[in-house]
Amino acid sequence: MIKVGIVGGTGYTGVELLRLLALHPEVELTAITSRGEAGQAVSALYPNLRGYVDIAFSEPSTAVLSTCDVVFFATPNGIAMKQVPELLAAGVRVIDLAADFRIKDPVEWAKWYGMEHSCPHLLTEAVYGLPEVNREAIKGARLVANPGCYPTSVQLGFLPLINAGVIATDALVADVKSGASGAGRKAEIGTLMAEAGESFKAYGVAGHRHLPEIKQGLALAHGAPVGLTFVPHLLPMIRGIHSTLYARLIKPVDDLQALFEAAYADEPFVDVMPAGSLPETRSVRGANTCRLAVYQPQGGDTVVILSVIDNLVKGAAGQAVQNMNLMFGFDERMGLAHIGLLP
Ligand SMILES: NC(=O)C1=CN([C@@H]2O[C@H](COP(=O)(O)OP(=O)(O)OC[C@H]3O[C@@H](n4cnc5c(N)ncnc54)[C@H](OP(=O)(O)O)[C@@H]3O)[C@@H](O)[C@H]2O)C=CC1
Numbered sequence: 001m002i003k004v005g006i007v008g009g010t011g012y013t014g015v016e017l018l019r020l021l022a023l024h025p026e027v028e029l030t031a032i033t034s035r036g037e038a039g040q041a042v043s044a045l046y047p048n049l050r051g052y053v054d055i056a057f058s059e060p061s062t063a064v065l066s067t068c069d070v071v072f073f074a075t076p077n078g079i080a081m082k083q084v085p086e087l088l089a090a091g092v093r094v095i096d097l098a099a100d101f102r103i104k105d106p107v108e109w110a111k112w113y114g115m116e117h118s119c120p121h122l123l124t125e126a127v128y129g130l131p132e133v134n135r136e137a138i139k140g141a142r143l144v145a146n147p148g149c150y151p152t153s154v155q156l157g158f159l160p161l162i163n164a165g166v167i168a169t170d171a172l173v174a175d176v177k178s179g180a181s182g183a184g185r186k187a188e189i190g191t192l193m194a195e196a197g198e199s200f201k202a203y204g205v206a207g208h209r210h211l212p213e214i215k216q217g218l219a220l221a222h223g224a225p226v227g228l229t230f231v232p233h234l235l236p237m238i239r240g241i242h243s244t245l246y247a248r249l250i251k252p253v254d255d256l257q258a259l260f261e262a263a264y265a266d267e268p269f270v271d272v273m274p275a276g277s278l279p280e281t282r283s284v285r286g287a288n289t290c291r292l293a294v295y296q297p298q299g300g301d302t303v304v305i306l307s308v309i310d311n312l313v314k315g316a317a318g319q320a321v322q323n324m325n326l327m328f329g330f331d332e333r334m335g336l337a338h339i340g341l342l343p
């Protein structure tokens, strides 16, 4: 058994971590923090956890968190970086669900996140936690930067084509839609039901902070910078991300379907659907699965990839548990056997 701490246990990704970890056979939930709810029983705030999680929220003190084997940060950007150096020094491994350690260049990070990085010396050591790309490095990591929700969906869709060297990489397009839980639990006018319900709009068109993260991952695979237009949208639903990705073929490919199936043949959490499929967000609701479908409309040179995930699971907490399993030598699928909620 390993001792696990969660900083930010009252947020949407924090409570999703609790839902997954409460049934994980190798995990003892040791510390769950909230500054606002310290002292309150976790199950009093989240009744779905009654009978499964019987501890109270505590303050996020380094002394308590240092007794854990691993600490998850499910906090806003810029919080983990303040506590991570001390925790690593105490021998604790860390998985950050926020963006503090995702971008390797601290100048680029400061530009998109609007603050200076407080421990840039850890950026080289941090391992980007996309298991389909970095599985071996994650196993030995002390510090894992869990990918963003949009970046997970977009990278898993484009990577087989980039790795095969068959598409132009100067003008990739990612047209992506997210449910409102992607914005977190904090009160915001834009995610009020009367603002987001019965409506649909894009945001961040001129530049969203996930753009540099996606470009960094795709450039690493390609071995050179890539051009990408990324347009996120807010859908009037709670969970789910649907990415429609466009790329231009520069080499003929006999069988795109076979290329994708081969790329993910050994991946427990990526499902390449049969040709002609239309992945639905509800098919991955609550599950740590990315479902993909690939098209070459009218036999032209444009490839269209459809990619769906649950933003809170494969896009956040589920992927974080997958990373924890790798770091501690457990079966990668442990605690993650959930089927999507249909209907
Ligand atoms: N929602 C999503 O789909 C995804 C989110 N992420 C990222 O994961 C992180 C968490 O997101 P989400 O769960 O949606 O966020 P929420 O806003 O729902 O929750 C944030 C949590 O952080 C805690 N917190 C806030 N400030 C501090 C602080 N200064 N010190 C310690 N704890 C603090 C809050 O609890 P309290 O104030 O009580 O201490 C709360 O529990 C974010 O960085 C987000 O960008 C990544 C992928 C997907």
Ligand SMILES: CC(=O)N[C@@H](CCC(=O)OP(=O)(O)O)C(=O)O
Residues within 6 Å of the ligand: 097, 098, 099, 147, 148, 149, 150, 178, 179, 180, 181, 182, 183, 184, 209, 232, 234
């Ligand atoms: C719908 C919605 O608002 N989505 C969020 C996604 C944020 C997120 O997941 O943030 P990080 O991955 O960077 O931590 C947004 O666009 O800001």
